[in-house]
Amino acid sequence: MDIKQYMQTLGQQARDASRALSRAGTDQKNHALRAIATEIRAAADILKQQNDLDLVEGKTKGLDAALLDRLALTDTRIEGMAEGLEQIAALADPVGEISNMSYRPSGIQLGQMRVPLGVIGIIYESRPNVTADAAGLCLKSGNATILRGGSEAIHSNKAIAECIHRGLEKAGLPTTAVQVVETTDREAVGQLITMTDTVDVIVPRGGKSLIERISRDARVPVIKHLDGICHVYIDSDADLEMAENIAFNAKCHRYGVCNAMETLLVDSTIAADILPRLAQRYATESVELRGCELTRIILTDINAATDEDWDTEYLAPILSIRIVDGLDDAMDHIHQHSSGHTETIVTENYAHSRRFLAEVDSSSVMVNASTRFADGFEYGLGAEIGISTDKLHARGPVGLNGLTSQKWIVLGSGQIRH
Amino acid sequence: MDIKQYMQTLGQQARDASRALSRAGTDQKNHALRAIATEIRAAADILKQQNDLDLVEGKTKGLDAALLDRLALTDTRIEGMAEGLEQIAALADPVGEISNMSYRPSGIQLGQMRVPLGVIGIIYESRPNVTADAAGLCLKSGNATILRGGSEAIHSNKAIAECIHRGLEKAGLPTTAVQVVETTDREAVGQLITMTDTVDVIVPRGGKSLIERISRDARVPVIKHLDGICHVYIDSDADLEMAENIAFNAKCHRYGVCNAMETLLVDSTIAADILPRLAQRYATESVELRGCELTRIILTDINAATDEDWDTEYLAPILSIRIVDGLDDAMDHIHQHSSGHTETIVTENYAHSRRFLAEVDSSSVMVNASTRFADGFEYGLGAEIGISTDKLHARGPVGLNGLTSQKWIVLGSGQIRH
Numbered sequence: 048m049d050i051k052q053y054m055q056t057l058g059q060q061a062r063d064a065s066r067a068l069s070r071a072g073t074d075q076k077n078h079a080l081r082a083i084a085t086e087i088r089a090a091a092d093i094l095k096q097q098n099d100l101d102l103v104e105g106k107t108k109g110l111d112a113a114l115l116d117r118l119a120l121t122d123t124r125i126e127g128m129a130e131g132l133e134q135i136a137a138l139a140d141p142v143g144e145i146s147n148m149s150y151r152p153s154g155i156q157l158g159q160m161r162v163p164l165g166v167i168g169i170i171y172e173s174r175p176n177v178t179a180d181a182a183g184l185c186l187k188s189g190n191a192t193i194l195r196g197g198s199e200a201i202h203s204n205k206a207i208a209e210c211i212h213r214g215l216e217k218a219g220l221p222t223t224a225v226q227v228v229e230t231t232d233r234e235a236v237g238q239l240i241t242m243t244d245t246v247d248v249i250v251p252r253g254g255k256s257l258i259e260r261i262s263r264d265a266r267v268p269v270i271k272h273l274d275g276i277c278h279v280y281i282d283s284d285a286d287l288e289m290a291e292n293i294a295f296n297a298k299c300h301r302y303g304v305c306n307a308m309e310t311l312l313v314d315s316t317i318a319a320d321i322l323p324r325l326a327q328r329y330a331t332e333s334v335e336l337r338g339c340e341l342t343r344i345i346l347t348d349i350n351a352a353t354d355e356d357w358d359t360e361y362l363a364p365i366l367s368i369r370i371v372d373g374l375d376d377a378m379d380h381i382h383q384h385s386s387g388h389t390e391t392i393v394t395e396n397y398a399h400s401r402r403f404l405a406e407v408d409s410s411s412v413m414v415n416a417s418t419r420f421a422d423g424f425e426y427g428l429g430a431e432i433g434i435s436t437d438k439l440h441a442r443g444p445v446g447l448n449g450l451t452s453q454k455w456i457v458l459g460s461g462q463i464r465h
Numbered sequence: 466m467d468i469k470q471y472m473q474t475l476g477q478q479a480r481d482a483s484r485a486l487s488r489a490g491t492d493q494k495n496h497a498l499r500a501i502a503t504e505i506r507a508a509a510d511i512l513k514q515q516n517d518l519d520l521v522e523g524k525t526k527g528l529d530a531a532l533l534d535r536l537a538l539t540d541t542r543i544e545g546m547a548e549g550l551e552q553i554a555a556l557a558d559p560v561g562e563i564s565n566m567s568y569r570p571s572g573i574q575l576g577q578m579r580v581p582l583g584v585i586g587i588i589y590e591s592r593p594n595v596t597a598d599a600a601g602l603c604l605k606s607g608n609a610t611i612l613r614g615g616s617e618a619i620h621s622n623k624a625i626a627e628c629i630h631r632g633l634e635k636a637g638l639p640t641t642a643v644q645v646v647e648t649t650d651r652e653a654v655g656q657l658i659t660m661t662d663t664v665d666v667i668v669p670r671g672g673k674s675l676i677e678r679i680s681r682d683a684r685v686p687v688i689k690h691l692d693g694i695c696h697v698y699i700d701s702d703a704d705l706e707m708a709e710n711i712a713f714n715a716k717c718h719r720y721g722v723c724n725a726m727e728t729l730l731v732d733s734t735i736a737a738d739i740l741p742r743l744a745q746r747y748a749t750e751s752v753e754l755r756g757c758e759l760t761r762i763i764l765t766d767i768n769a770a771t772d773e774d775w776d777t778e779y780l781a782p783i784l785s786i787r788i789v790d791g792l793d794d795a796m797d798h799i800h801q802h803s804s805g806h807t808e809t810i811v812t813e814n815y816a817h818s819r820r821f822l823a824e825v826d827s828s829s830v831m832v833n834a835s836t837r838f839a840d841g842f843e844y845g846l847g848a849e850i851g852i853s854t855d856k857l858h859a860r861g862p863v864g865l866n867g868l869t870s871q872k873w874i875v876l877g878s879g880q881i882r883h
Contacts, residue, residue, distance in 0.1 A: 066800065069824055143823060155834050157844055160822065164856055247856055268686070268857050289879040296881035382484065404874050405561060406487055408583065416573050416877025425882075426575055426873065438582055438665055438870040439686050440857040452856040455844065456822050459834025461707040463714035464843075 054238035058245030060223040065191040080136040083214030084129040097206035128179035163189030173197030188450040198231035240265040275305030275388035282394035341370040389421040410443035472656035476663030478641040483609040498554040501632030502547040515624035546597040581607030591615030606868035616649035658683040693723030693806040700812035759788040807839040828861035
């Protein structure tokens with residue numbers, strides 16, 4: 048069987064399974080999630096054995112230490128997968144929720160019902176725990192899944208898939224509800240992202256270059272985020288102590304995350320007050336500061352920020368700083384350089400807060416809070432499959448609701464159009 | 466200036482205008498809509514003169530009568546455009562609506578704000594009234610628009626654009642909020658649908674081949690519907706008089722519309738009762754019936770339906786009929802042949818109605834009502850830019866809300882992540 052035929056078979060099986068999933072009740076889906084967790088715990092030794100095959104091959108291929116670390120299945124990560132599935136089982140089921148039922152003048156009763164998207168393709172790099180996490184979220188939201196993990200994790204992913212299949216069987220659901228692509232041929236990805244007849248949406252998880260490539264070539268809709276160039280703007284009317292804490296937290300709480308601040312914007316009227324204080328705080332964490340010309344008049348010993356800096360997601364202890372001339376100048380900078388992920392204003396000025404909230408066009412817009420709150424758990428979604436910087440469909444942290452759609456339902460008593 | 470450069474200029478101007486529109490209040494947008502209506506009424510003679518140029522050129526080119534009819538701007542159509550804009554002004558403004566504001570354990574207050582998508586590209590055929598309708602809906606929802614109408618309507622569209630620009634100016638809004646592409650070069654479309662930096666979504670309006678071509682080549686997200694192959698299923702437990710009325714109305718109320726029924730599914734247990742009655746009704750309107758083998762045992766004088774019939778949107782007084790073996794068989798047929806637009810079950814059986822509503826995967830799913838109700842006006846949206854058969858973002862009739870997105874907003878009092 049060639050790759051195209053193989054992938055189309057997976058697609059058709061997923062499409063058929065998605066109908067069974069759309070009929071499955073909440074109890075049945077939760078039963079499957081808990082059964083998969085049990086299977087994963089019971090198979091810990093096998094999972095580690097299969098993972099060792101991947102690790103040995105990876106070392107032979109010369110994978111770097113960071114990649115090998117993400118690839119490794121430790122006891123903690125295996126327990127983490129099982130617990131993650133149990134947490135998903137504990138979340139409310141979004142499927143079937145009916146909203147806004149109301150009568151129209153014609154006498155029909157109209158509303159919207161939340162329904163699964165159908166078949167979701169997940170493309171990710173060599174982190175085997177994503178296999179269980181993604182499968183769990185898709186299963187709970189009533190979607191069939193086709194999982195294509197990095198080729199370096201193929202043995203681990205197949206072993207996890209076996210646990211998933213046993214759990215699905217115990218709950219009376221088709222094993223084709225979750226399918227792992229068992230070939231490492233790259234052509235499989237090319238097929239998956241163009242099977243518009245059987246795949247409803249693609250969720251790529253991984254580095255920017257992977258996601259850009261998939262978005263460029265996909266014919267199926269993609270839910271994605273490319274990068275997080277997040278801004279904190281310290282307004283003329285900011286509480287400076289609050290501003291210092293938020294700007295420090297947004298940068299230093301964690302560096303390698305998409306909701307960390309990459310550029311700090313400071314109003315010119317308070318720059319001389321706040322910047323020296325902040326520079327001292329950042330120095331405690333050895334954060335490299337890069338400033339605009341005006342910034343470097345105040346912080347004389349820092350490097351100059353280049354044009355490129357304003358468009359860079361450092362994911363590292365580096366921060367670019369720009370002094371701006373008021374709210375409009377700050378929003379102009381954000382409009383030009385933001386990736387549309389998350390921006391915060393620190394201000395005590397009511398009108399400024401209202402304008403910032405209304406006019407900044409990002410998936411999360413905040414007043415007086417750290418950008419680090421832009422996160423599925425902090426937003427109460429329970430879990431997230433990613434953070435979307437697209438404007439259509441799911442925007443911001445994508446939880447179970449983001450993996451569903453709403454259809455219109457009409458309850459009539461024989462109405463016809465006149 | 467070459468086409469690429471021209472289109473990129475339009476795109477950048479639209480992006481800049483979209484920021485002004487996101488700041489515009491409801492009153493200002495309504496003022497613009499009413500001013501445009503006034504300008505259109507005042508310019509009726511000029512509009513007809515310019516439209517005559519298009520009509521004369523169209524006749525010379527040998528356009529068929531139906532196309533020329535759609536191209537013509539009569540007094541009624543001009544008044545219709547003006548009234549349509551005034552109706553849009555009377556609709557509630559979706560922009561800025563905040564929902565689900567609630568406190569999280571961290572103390573942040575989280576909610577969602579409805580915001581414009583940004584820049585919307587509309588590609589349509591030679592119906593000049595679409596220029597005003599589409600511009601009005603986009604303007605009210607706070608979006609900048611780039612309109613690319615059929616080349617046969619270029620003089621009419623430019624004249625309407627001038628009215629729109631005068632109305633925008635009177636309301637103090639940038640004229641670049643609504644731009645008509647002034648070249649008839651086809652390359653302009655190719656540019657428009659790939660300008661991912663400046664265009665947020667494309668809405669194609671027109672025939673299936675136009676929409677298929679645009680969907681295939683677009684890099685910008687597309688809100689579309691390809692066709693409406695709608696089904697009515699008459700269940701074993703149907704009220705037969707109701708079933709007869711709904712099946713007749715769904716087919717015969719209007720033929721050339723996407724929410725008309727194209728295939729009738731009838732449960733085998735009641736086929737012999739209902740089909741002869743229905744055939745009589747359809748005969749009064751000279752509807753051609755095409756049946757499956759079982760249907761032709763009951764209705765002996767009708768043509769056989771071929772495999773192709775089940776996948777055909779007739780948009781004409783033709784109906785294919787299939788006898789099915791119960792609810793599951795009916796849903797299997799719908800699953801295989803529906804375009805995902807609208808399906809109805811006629812039944813008095815509670816369990817059947819519930820399963821049909823939950824399991825049929827179409828943008829509108831109905832019980833005991835004519836498919837003809839799937840419409841923006843009947844659903845109370847006030848107006849629609851189209852009907853989406855996609856599952857992501859807007860699904861079903863797309864009104865003002867479908868032209869907006871929701872962003873997360875966070876109101877804090879200095880919260881940082883711990």
